[in-house]
Amino acid sequence: MVDLKDAHELTVTEATKRGVAGLVADAEQGDALVVTRHHRPVAAVVGIARLTEIEEAAADLRDLALVLARSVADKGRRTSLDEVLAAFGHTRESLAEIEDDE
Known part of the structure; x- marks a missing residue:
């Protein structure tokens, strides 16, 4: 089980550069991503x-x-x-x- 506290953090700008397909691919592999804005978590991308x-x-x-x-x-x-x-x-x-x- 992935712990969101240990999730990979990336900024909104980095997430935009990776694109939806890249974020979804990571989530499908079981990686949890936390998207930050101004160093504050604003969203999480996790697999179903x-x-x-x-x-x-x-x-x-x-x-x-x-x-x-x-x-x-x-x-x-x-x-x-x-x-x-x-x-x-x-x-x-x-x-x-x-x-x-x-």
């Missing part, structure tokens, strides 16, 4: 495999954050379907009696 890894890692982190938040907030109370239905004035039987609009 690396982009997929980044997106999957971000999704995993979102899931982990949700699990952690739920575990901290969990008071152990569970609500059954029947309790929810009762809160809205229904039972399973009353819902079964409702005719479909089809």
Whole structure:
């Protein structure tokens, strides 16, 4: 896996000289490029495999954050379907009696 901190840096001017085809060729080979303007990173060129890894890692982190938040907030109370239905004035039987609009 390529670490973007170790990516090859090049300026916008250098990237322009290399052209899109050159940048894409490097990305296809697994090289990560960071494009800088005034010594500040402004863009990254990575292959689709690396982009997929980044997106999957971000999704995993979102899931982990949700699990952690739920575990901290969990008071152990569970609500059954029947309790929810009762809160809205229904039972399973009353819902079964409702005719479909089809």
